[in-house]
Amino acid sequence: MDQFVVTIQRQFGSLGRPIAKEMSRLLGIKYYDRDIVDEAAKKLQLPASIVREEEEKAVKKITPNPFVNMMFPLGSGTTETQDKIFEAQKNIIRFLAEKDSCIIVGRCADFILSEMPNIMNIYIYASYEARLSHCIKDMGLEEDEARRMIRSVDQARDQYHLQYAGYKPDDKRFKDIMIDSSLFGIEGTAEFLADAVRKKFGDILFHTLPADSPAAGK
Numbered sequence: 612m613d614q615f616v617v618t619i620q621r622q623f624g625s626l627g628r629p630i631a632k633e634m635s636r637l638l639g640i641k642y643y644d645r646d647i648v649d650e651a652a653k654k655l656q657l658p659a660s661i662v663r664e665e666e667e668k669a670v671k672k673i674t675p676n677p678f679v680n681m682m683f684p685l686g687s688g689t690t691e692t693q694d695k696i697f698e699a700q701k702n703i704i705r706f707l708a709e710k711d712s713c714i715i716v717g718r719c720a721d722f723i724l725s726e727m728p729n730i731m732n733i734y735i736y737a738s739y740e741a742r743l744s745h746c747i748k749d750m751g752l753e754e755d756e757a758r759r760m761i762r763s764v765d766q767a768r769d770q771y772h773l774q775y776a777g778y779k780p781d782d783k784r785f786k787d788i789m790i791d792s793s794l795f796g797i798e799g800t801a802e803f804l805a806d807a808v809r810k811k812f813g814d815i816l817f818h819t820l821p822a823d824s825p826a827a828g829k
Contacts, residue, residue, distance in 0.1 A: 614712040615729035615812040618720040620780035623764035624742030626792045627735040631716050633801035638808060638816065643707055644716040651699035697775055721785055722776035731811055733804060734781050734789040741793035
């Protein structure tokens with residue numbers, strides 16, 4: 612197999628998404644996150660807005676902010692609808708993993724790709740205080756809203772993962788690396804994790820990178 616996949620699960624406010632994006636740049640491989648939901652909607656031959664509309668119905672009485680949809684990974688429709696979306700996402704994630712080396716954030720990718728030989732599963736967390744500070748200073752949330760979002764999004768992700776994978780996203784039995792992002796920040800954590808990926812998949816990485824990739828000279 613000439614490709615590998617890095618899966619990243621994370622706590623809300625732990626900087627998981629920007630860390631994954633920076634890792635993607637450092638390693639010269641693709642990064643997938645929210646766009647997987649849109650692709651799932653297309654596969655179901657439904658407008659991508661269907662998923663968003665279900666999320667909006669669920670958060671109608673909640674003060675809008677750009678992060679509120681994280682509370683509803685598959686929308687708030689019926690269990691049958693959510694199951695169909697998950698199945699579509701699962702097929703898309705497997706397709707992406709078989710196509711090229713990549714980083715996939717959330718979406719139970721660690722579980723979906725558990726039988727893949729070349730995989731590294733990462734969990735990113737941080738102290739409550741660090742996450743609260745990030746939500747307020749960098750994400751622009753008011754303190755009360757930040758506290759509510761941390762609680763609600765973490766709970767939603769735990770329930771989602773437990774429902775479809777059978778375990779919570781921070782279960783160390785299914786993780787290769789668990790790291791506190793507040794130790795090194797975005798760039799430092801991304802560099803640390805990218806180095807770990809290079810050490811594990813170096814032969815694959817260096818044989819598949821284009822010559823102008825940022826990681827080609829590492």
